[in-house]
Amino acid sequence: MYLKRFFHDLKKYKHFIVFSVKSSLKAELSNTVLGYLWWLLDPLLHMIIYTFVVQVIFKRADFAFPLYLFCALLPWKVASVTLGRGTSCVRANAGIVKQVYLPHFILTLVIIMTNTVKLGFGLLLLLSMVLLYKIPLSWHLIEIIPVYIVFFLFYWSLSLFLTHMGVLFEDMSNLISYVLMFWFYASPSMWYLKMLSPENLKLMAFNPNTTFFTSFRQIFMHQSSPDYKMLGIWLAVSLVILWLGIILLYKSEKNYSKAI
Amino acid sequence: MSDIVLEVKDVHLSYRYYQAQALKQLILRKERKKINKFEALKGISFQVERGTNMGIIGSNGSGKSTLLRILANTLTPDSGTVINRAGSVTLLSLGVGFKPDLTGYENIYLNGLLLGLSRKEIDQRMQAIVDFAELGEFVHNPVRTYSSGMKSRLSFSVAINVDPELLLIDELFSVGDEHFKNKSSEKIISLIQDNRTVIMVSHSLGQIKSYCDKVLWIDNGEAKGFGEPEEVIAAYLESVK
Numbered sequence: 001m002y003l004k005r006f007f008h009d010l011k012k013y014k015h016f017i018v019f020s021v022k023s024s025l026k027a028e029l030s031n032t033v034l035g036y037l038w039w040l041l042d043p044l045l046h047m048i049i050y051t052f053v054v055q056v057i058f059k060r061a062d063f064a065f066p067l068y069l070f071c072a073l074l075p076w077k078v079a080s081v082t083l084g085r086g087t088s089c090v091r092a093n094a095g096i097v098k099q100v101y102l103p104h105f106i107l108t109l110v111i112i113m114t115n116t117v118k119l120g121f122g123l124l125l126l127l128s129m130v131l132l133y134k135i136p137l138s139w140h141l142i143e144i145i146p147v148y149i150v151f152f153l154f155y156w157s158l159s160l161f162l163t164h165m166g167v168l169f170e171d172m173s174n175l176i177s178y179v180l181m182f183w184f185y186a187s188p189s190m191w192y193l194k195m196l197s198p199e200n201l202k203l204m205a206f207n208p209n210t211t212f213f214t215s216f217r218q219i220f221m222h223q224s225s226p227d228y229k230m231l232g233i234w235l236a237v238s239l240v241i242l243w244l245g246i247i248l249l250y251k252s253e254k255n256y257s258k259a260i
Numbered sequence: 261m262s263d264i265v266l267e268v269k270d271v272h273l274s275y276r277y278y279q280a281q282a283l284k285q286l287i288l289r290k291e292r293k294k295i296n297k298f299e300a301l302k303g304i305s306f307q308v309e310r311g312t313n314m315g316i317i318g319s320n321g322s323g324k325s326t327l328l329r330i331l332a333n334t335l336t337p338d339s340g341t342v343i344n345r346a347g348s349v350t351l352l353s354l355g356v357g358f359k360p361d362l363t364g365y366e367n368i369y370l371n372g373l374l375l376g377l378s379r380k381e382i383d384q385r386m387q388a389i390v391d392f393a394e395l396g397e398f399v400h401n402p403v404r405t406y407s408s409g410m411k412s413r414l415s416f417s418v419a420i421n422v423d424p425e426l427l428l429i430d431e432l433f434s435v436g437d438e439h440f441k442n443k444s445s446e447k448i449i450s451l452i453q454d455n456r457t458v459i460m461v462s463h464s465l466g467q468i469k470s471y472c473d474k475v476l477w478i479d480n481g482e483a484k485g486f487g488e489p490e491e492v493i494a495a496y497l498e499s500v501k
Contacts, residue, residue: 016373023370027361030402095358099351100374101333254336257329258275 002247009103016102020110025117039121043073050190062192064133064221067126071216072189074122075148076209078115079155080180085111086159087166088173094260104253105246108159112152130220138223147215150231153238154208160245167256188213208234264345265426265457266308266331271340273301273326300326302481303340308474313458315472315489317465317496323481324461328428331459346426346457350375352419358411360404364395367403368418375422385421392447393417394440413440420447427451429460465493 029035050069055061062068086108090097093107123144130137166172187209193201204210211234215226275298300323308314316324329335330342332351358367368389372382390399393413403411419427448471451458462468468475468489475492477485479499485492 013373015379016370019369019373023359023362023366026366027359030361096374098329098334099332100376102374254334257334258273 002250003243005250006103006105006246009106013103013106017106017110017113020106021113021117024110024114036121039118040125043070043077043122044125046073046077054190060191060195064135067129067133067135067221068217069190070126070129071220072187072209072213074119074126075151075212075216076184076187076189077122078112078119079151079209080184081115082108082112082155082159083162083180084173084176087162087176089163090167090256091260094257097260098257101254104163104249104256105160108156108163112156112159116148116152126220135221136223140219140223140225143225144216144219146228147212147219147226147231150235150238151212153242154212154234157238157242157245160242160249164245164248164252167259183207183209205230208237263310264307265310265312266346266459267341267343268307268331269305269341269343271301271304271327271330271337271342272299273323273330273335273337274299299481301330301337304478304481304483305340306476306483306486308457308459310457311455312474313460313472314474314476315468316459316461316476316478317463317468317493318478318484319500322478324478325430327478328430328459328461331426332428344426346424348376348422348424349426349428350419350422350424351428351430352416358403358415361402363402364390364393364399364406364414367414368399371415371418372422375419375424377422389414389417389421392420392443409437409440416444420451425456427456427458429458429462431461431463465497469493 032038034041047066047069050073051061051066054069055065085092089107089111090104093102096102097104127137162172162176166176187207188204189209193204193210193214196204211227211230215231218224218226304323304327306314316327318324326335328351330337331344332349333344334351359370362370365386368386369379369382372385373379377385390396393399393410393416395410395414398406398410403414406414448458458471460468460472472489474487475485475489476483477492477496484499485495
């Protein structure tokens with residue numbers, strides 16, 4: 001019943017979703033001087049900061065560290081913005097939510113799709129860095145599509161739960177920024193998996209970012225296929241979370257406007 | 261065939277369960293008990309026939325807006341049933357999620373899509389919406405540059421052109437200049453004349469008297485009266501004396 005309703009709503013609101021993505025991209029740009037350039041500058045500046053810390057201060061960087069880092073920073077930017085904004089999305093859209101019925105999963109879907117477009121710009125930057133390091137391009141680049149689909153589904157489905165939590169607990173949006181920071185440092189973003197002890201390495205299998213970041217690196221740095229077995233597992237996990245999240249939102253979304 | 265478009269039966273709604281709370285309160289369970297329960301609606305029942313214009317009156321905080329939000333399908337009652345046979349419902353009120361950085365034109369699109377119009381329908385109505393709102397060239401400027409009057413004219417214009425079967429109005433008339441007030445009143449009258457069902461919340465008893473065929477008086481979440489405007493309004497005035 002919910003599944004049918006989900007696809008029905010997805011179809012019904014598809015124009016709204018597309019238009020919302022377009023307009024939020026546009027609205028973000030209208031107030032900044034550099035406009036589109038920020039989508040490139042943002043990951044670039046982050047990369048410079050972390051490269052400075054690891055390469056200059058810790059002196060622990062391997063070959064093409066900026067590229068290694070970039071393969072984590074780009075997807076993580078999408079994930080962190082989706083989870084962060086997803087937590088406060090109902091409050092941020094209180095005007096809409098109180099006046100018309102809108103399936104709430106659409107709110108976070110718009111956020112993650114908007115950031116996917118921005119990621120597209122980041123990937124161009126990533127590709128130019130690949131060329132800069134004289135790494136040959138290959139057909140493996142296409143394999144980013146299945147990787148990104150799993151990544152997208154995982155973080156979108158997670159954001160549905162945070163949407164719910166964010167309505168129930170106002171301070172969730174404060175807490176989430178620390179959770180996200182910890183998650184980033186607990187993922188193989190600016191360090192190497194080989195630095196871990198064997199026990200910790202086993203634990204890292206439970207962090208989806210291990211699979212996602214490594215897949216990005218396999219594709220862009222090593223021109224090889226991602227680990228499809230792990231991706232398959234995370235796809236299954238994502239679909240289960242997505243299913244539960246959709247049900248949770250359908251069941252409780254009409255009570256949200258009481259709380260906000 | 262029944263001509264009842266809206267059936268509301270014994271609707272209860274309280275603001276207890278989903279009150280936002282601090283994590284602290286969740287951890288210190290003791291404090292949680294203190295969360296007070298506020299009963300906004302205590303068993304409201306009424307029926308509306310197709311084409312009727314119904315007014316809802318009552319003092320501030322009596323539950324009028326809550327009731328409208330239930331009818332607009334953005335709140336679920338805790339108990340009781342709402343049977344809505346209208347194909348489309350629109351809650352008309354001001355600043356319906358406008359994005360200030362987008363132009364009036366884009367906001368019409370966004371708004372229209374939200375209110376259930378298709379892109380084609382919006383294209384067809386675009387000119388009428390812009391003309392009615394009297395925005396002129398301003399339609400291509402961001403909404404943040406609009407005056408509050410322009411914003412309310414725009415949202416009124418969009419909602420009116422959505423052409424819903426059931427139109428819900430929450431205190432609309434107090435905005436806009438004299439000219440637009442007259443114009444929107446005319447529009448409301450034209451809505452009364454066609455066969456649309458309208459439910460409006462208003463503190464202006466004069467408007468309720470002139471536009472509504474039925475009046476519901478809510479006090480403190482309970483229905484105190486339902487029926488002919490003259491009688492219900494008289495009883496209401498008697499009670500607030």
